[in-house]
Amino acid sequence: TGLLAMFYIYMRRTRRRNEPPLDRGRIPWLGHALEFKNDAAQFLTRMKQNHGDIFTVCVAGNYVTVLLDSNCYDAVLADTHSLDLTPYAQLLMERIFSLHLPNHDPVSEKKRVALYFKEPNLSQICISMQKNLHFLMTSEITQETAEWKKDKLFSFCYTLLFKAGYLTLFGTANNNSATLTEVYEEFRQFDKLLVKLARQTLPRDERRIASSAQERLWELLCPAYLIKGAEAQSWLQTYLVQLEQLGLDTNMQQRAMLFQLWVTQCNAGPAAFWMLGFLLTHPEALRAVREELQGLKHPLSKRENTPVFNSALNETLRLTAAALIVREVMYDKMVRLSSGQEHLLRRGDRLCIFPFLSPQMDPQIHHEPEVFKFDRFLNADGTEKQDFFKEGLRMRYGNMPWGTGSNLCPGRHFAVSALKHFVFMILTRFHLELCDGNANMPVVDTSRYGFGILHPAGDLEIRFKPREFTTR
Numbered sequence: 395t396g397l398l399a400m401f402y403i404y405m406r407r408t409r410r411r412n413e414p415p416l417d418r419g420r421i422p423w424l425g426h427a428l429e430f431k432n433d434a435a436q437f438l439t440r441m442k443q444n445h446g447d448i449f450t451v452c453v454a455g456n457y458v459t460v461l462l463d464s465n466c467y468d469a470v471l472a473d474t475h476s477l478d479l480t481p482y483a484q485l486l487m488e489r490i491f492s493l494h495l496p497n498h499d500p501v502s503e504k505k506r507v508a509l510y511f512k513e514p515n516l517s518q519i520c521i522s523m524q525k526n527l528h529f530l531m532t533s534e535i536t537q538e539t540a541e542w543k544k545d546k547l548f549s550f551c552y553t554l555l556f557k558a559g560y561l562t563l564f565g566t567a568n569n570n571s572a573t574l575t576e577v578y579e580e581f582r583q584f585d586k587l588l589v590k591l592a593r594q595t596l597p598r599d600e601r602r603i604a605s606s607a608q609e610r611l612w613e614l615l616c617p618a619y620l621i622k623g624a625e626a627q628s629w630l631q632t633y634l635v636q637l638e639q640l641g642l643d644t645n646m647q648q649r650a651m652l653f654q655l656w657v658t659q660c661n662a663g664p665a666a667f668w669m670l671g672f673l674l675t676h677p678e679a680l681r682a683v684r685e686e687l688q689g690l691k692h693p694l695s696k697r698e699n700t701p702v703f704n705s706a707l708n709e710t711l712r713l714t715a716a717a718l719i720v721r722e723v724m725y726d727k728m729v730r731l732s733s734g735q736e737h738l739l740r741r742g743d744r745l746c747i748f749p750f751l752s753p754q755m756d757p758q759i760h761h762e763p764e765v766f767k768f769d770r771f772l773n774a775d776g777t778e779k780q781d782f783f784k785e786g787l788r789m790r791y792g793n794m795p796w797g798t799g800s801n802l803c804p805g806r807h808f809a810v811s812a813l814k815h816f817v818f819m820i821l822t823r824f825h826l827e828l829c830d831g832n833a834n835m836p837v838v839d840t841s842r843y844g845f846g847i848l849h850p851a852g853d854l855e856i857r858f859k860p861r862e863f864t865t866r
């Protein structure tokens with residue numbers, strides 16, 4: 395009867411007047427779930443070619459309307475009455491982090507977070523991050539000899555940015571190098587399996603690995619242990635106060651901490667990998683960025699204007715930032731596309747917006763969108779390029795790596811500052827090169843579309859040595 399019920403649900407759905415094109419896929423109930431899971435970008439590109447900028451697909455029993463007209467994202471998302479972000483966010487928190495936050499108020503939580511990442515605090519945490527990066531580069535990767543040292547670029551970048559970010563936001567007097575390494579190693583175990591946790595497709599042996607990493611991280615992030623050494627007004631402190639106000643027990647507090655650890659640390663490391671990888675495989679880009687950064691008088695100051703670096707970072711994020719914005723449709727809602735066409739979203743369905751496909755990879759907005767061009771976000775006069783067009787129409791956004799509306803990343807200024815300093819320090823303090831000068835960028839792990847910055851399916855072998863030894 396279960397199968398029959400599934401078949402019935404699947405067959406019952408028909409397209410109503412004004413609704414977007416409906417594509418149920420060939421497999422009852424599952425619909426397009428497998429294609430979505432294996433490579434959401436490829437699948438949605440195909441759907442867009444077949445149906446246009448809005449369509450509804452069946453994915454594992456859910457009907458999901460996908461909207462890919464980036465000029466109307468903000469207007470649609472502004473209707474928070476009809477489109478609620480909470481149910482899907484809670485579903486993921488539960489599946490990935492086994493976390494329930496009763497009395498959780500996402501609006502006041504977002505205000506707290508936004509305040510934390512604003513001045514005067516922003517400057518303080520940016521400086522703290524620089525000091526931590528400096529400390530780690532000195533203690534972890536600078537060696538006593540002038541020999542080349544080999545590594546893989548992805549773990550090289552992720553380790554440094556994770557550890558520095560952890561010290562900045564979660565650091566306490568109790569941190570030592572061994573704990574820091576353990577937190578990173580466990581975090582990576584968990585991070586590798588996170589997509590399968592979200593989709594509930596973990597085989598039993600991997601479920602065991604995920605649970606053990608999770609439990610160890612809960613211990614390592616234990617609030618009672620941490621709060622003693624935590625700095626007053628740190629991210630950690632303010633968050634723990636908030637959790638106590640919600641009335642959460644210690645166990646739930648630990649789970650919430652892991653969630654925050656992931657939200658704040660999962661993107662910067664992979665972004666640094668793509669940025670350095672693109673620079674190493676595009677010598678003209680590396681030359682331009684190096685020249686600009688070396689020419690800075692006060693590299694540590696926020697006031698420094700770095701249009702070339704910004705353009706190369708924007709271009710990196712355009713190609714690799716792939717978060718999905720998901721809403722539950724609470725009431726039937728009419729959506730107006732920029733063409734003037736109107737479509738009805740059906741109550742009970744999900745709405746899904748994927749900025750990675752549009753505007754970021756839209757060939758009508760970006761010429762050769764799959765190619766890295768470090769100066770794509772630069773005007774001829776060297777200023778930042780903000781105007782992008784599609785069929786003569788000016789686009790609201792040429793890039794949307796930080797999300798939009800209530801999904802806008804509150805940590806974006808902090809992240810840009812951290813990435814700039816990371817690249818600056820690596821380029822000025824080290825000789826860094828590819829082991830194989832002809833190596834190409836690895837392809838992306840296509841299962842991770844929808845989960846922030848993509849991960850590579852392979853890696854790049856690098857070698858590096860401190861600059862100062864060569865000048866002696």
Ligand code: HEM
Binds near residue numbers: 507559659662719805
């Ligand atoms: C949320 C992107 C780095 C803190 C988000 C979201 C995006 C994003 C797209 C919205 C996700 C959603 O609401 O579904 C990025 C990118 C980064 C980056 C591309 C780096 C290149 C950081 C860093 C921090 C941070 C370094 C903090 C230290 C946050 C927080 C949220 C968020 C607190 C809110 C999550 C929530 O509302 O539940 N980020 N982020 N992000 N990000 Fe970032």
